[in-house]
Amino acid sequence: MHELSVTESVLEIACKHARKAQAITVTDIYLVIGRLSSIVDDSVKFYWDMISKDTICEKARLHFKRLPAKLICLNCRKEYELNDELTPCPNCGSAKVRVLSGDEFNIESIEIQR
Amino acid sequence: MSNNRIKIVEKILNANDRLAEQNRQRFDQSQTYAINLMASPGAGKTSFIVATIKALIDDGIRLGVIEGDTAPVTIDSDKITAAGMPAVQVNTGGECHLDALMVEGALDQLPLEELDLVIIENVGNLICPAAFDLGTHSKIVISSIPEGDDKPYKYPNIYRGLDVLIINKIDLLPYLDFDMDYFRQGIEMLNPGLETFALSCKTGEGLENWLSWLKAKLS
Numbered sequence: 576m577h578e579l580s581v582t583e584s585v586l587e588i589a590c591k592h593a594r595k596a597q598a599i600t601v602t603d604i605y606l607v608i609g610r611l612s613s614i615v616d617d618s619v620k621f622y623w624d625m626i627s628k629d630t631i632c633e634k635a636r637l638h639f640k641r642l643p644a645k646l647i648c649l650n651c652r653k654e655y656e657l658n659d660e661l662t663p664c665p666n667c668g669s670a671k672v673r674v675l676s677g678d679e680f681n682i683e684s685i686e687i688q689r
Numbered sequence: 690m691s692n693n694r695i696k697i698v699e700k701i702l703n704a705n706d707r708l709a710e711q712n713r714q715r716f717d718q719s720q721t722y723a724i725n726l727m728a729s730p731g732a733g734k735t736s737f738i739v740a741t742i743k744a745l746i747d748d749g750i751r752l753g754v755i756e757g758d759t760a761p762v763t764i765d766s767d768k769i770t771a772a773g774m775p776a777v778q779v780n781t782g783g784e785c786h787l788d789a790l791m792v793e794g795a796l797d798q799l800p801l802e803e804l805d806l807v808i809i810e811n812v813g814n815l816i817c818p819a820a821f822d823l824g825t826h827s828k829i830v831i832s833s834i835p836e837g838d839d840k841p842y843k844y845p846n847i848y849r850g851l852d853v854l855i856i857n858k859i860d861l862l863p864y865l866d867f868d869m870d871y872f873r874q875g876i877e878m879l880n881p882g883l884e885t886f887a888l889s890c891k892t893g894e895g896l897e898n899w900l901s902w903l904k905a906k907l908s
Contacts (some may be wrong), residue, residue, distance in 0.1 A: 577784070577785055577786050577816075577817035577820060577821070579784075580702075580705075580784070580786075580788060580821075581701055581702070581820075584701050584702055584703070584704055584705070585701055587704060588697065588701070588703065588704075592697050593693055593695075594692070596695050598693075599690065602692070606701070610847060611846050611849055612819075612820070612845050612846070613816050613819075613820070621843050624818055644845075645710050646878075657845065660841075660842050660843060661841060661842040661845045661875060661878060661879065662842075663878075670874045670877070670878055672878050673881065674849070674878075674879060678849060678850075680700060680701050680702065681698055681699065681700055681701060681822070682696075682697050682698075682699050683696070683697060683698055684694055684695055684696045684697055685694075685697060686691055686692060686693070686694050686695075687692070687693050687695060688690050688691065688693075689690065689691060689693065
């Protein structure tokens, strides 16, 4: 359950940038999470309502943009996405692959009123 | 009143990462090599630490341990101090992982200047600890044979960003259906060239390869 720590960090970053922009309130927060970063959306939302209370971010909506993990086959250069389980290349069956992306774990932007 | 979108693009765990960097500088200043050791409960973290301590004592290497636990039990740290090394217990208060702030607090209680090596035993859990940099020089995961050979395929996240993988309990290989090639293939897909040591803390088999890797880091 590291979602609490994660949610606290999101709040801290959002409040910091909102104050800097002289916001009255924050309405939306956009997060970008790669497939290879583990986080449970519902549990972040649960903590969010509790810890954002009485802050400039209270009632802000959280948006999760999920990015797939992309792999490339070093044998046939085919690019494919990791789904439920890690699999060899669906084109040629080779296990010589590299992970291209999927580790993202960022707060991308916030929407404020001022 | 106007609506504005403000671009941020900041890592969510930025604050932790900054603190981790400070911890790393403290380790560097005292010339102490630091390891973040992660594994599921029962994979053999404490046995691995005790086996490592016993082997290093004879070489005059001074070592400290930071123990992460979700509840205030002292069994793990008792085993470590019984082996003759300073240990600090960090009770995470139910949290599933150590973070850089908890480690910073523990560092104040260790005689860092006198230590060549600090091993941080993370909370027994594979999902959460991986996300939090503690400021160590290397991140190590212990997988054990009874956990099964399909773990890299089902839980790919945890094998990313590691520096060393320990495969423990290889003395059980004759009794379990564990396909080592299949397991290693999954690891290679996620973390190519990952330094891997297959060993048994119980029989001592394979330990010397791990120890020579570690000694090279300490010299």
